[in-house]
Amino acid sequence: MIVVRIKDVGDIIKARSAVKDVAEKLGFGIVDRTRISTAVSELARNIYLFAKEGDVQIEELSNPHKGIRITFIDHGPGIEDIDLALKDGWSSSNGMGKGLPGARRLVDLMEIESQPGKGTTVIIEKWLKG
């Protein structure tokens, strides 16, 4: 497992590029690599913006799906209402509200666990098809 620590805005690039390398090694095509790194960019930025710091863990999946799993862990303020946060256009940061719902559309699986005041864990997976 590869871990990228997010503390600075430049660390978002580090997370993106680490994920891109793993995805390439696993055999993802250019469009899926772009989808994965864009989703990682959105979710790593959420860590930076809301929790200030956290970790991005990258691992290979083999069963039942071959692919990649990326876990975003922070101990920030958490998300009060996950359903609301997943709504298109809703934003707590005056952004455009594309982060969570947009990232979800780019991957095959997204799971969010959050406790207000304790932190947030987001898991995404992209599976290799065929």
Next chain:
Amino acid sequence: MITQSIPILKLKEFLLVSIQTDLHDRMAEQLQYDILQHISKTGAKGVLIDISALEMVDSFIGRTLADTARMASTLDAEIVIVGMQPAVAITLVELGLSLGDVKTAMNLDEGYTLLVEQLSKNGSNQIESEEKEEVSIDDSG
């Protein structure tokens, strides 16, 4: 952290920007400011932004590019984004991001042609409206 700056070149009445490095948020914001600053200093009428080397455009970079285009147009300059990779275009749409009415072109050649056409169109519109104004003055007199 040291923020690399992206060079902005002047070519006749246009500015040329080629983003050759992975952008983070602060770099994108700095680039926005630098472009507007150059437009205001040089009086450039158009800006070509080449993003062919960008491997991804997320919501922040996309929004910053779209905002820059709107800001430039209030300074009377047109922005054309050229060379977006197909995978980036697919992902942008899936992400739900629209670049709004930002002009795009396949490559630098086409972007340049678009700017030149736009410039001559704006020029002739201006002449037309000036002519109309003269007519109305004649009528009243």
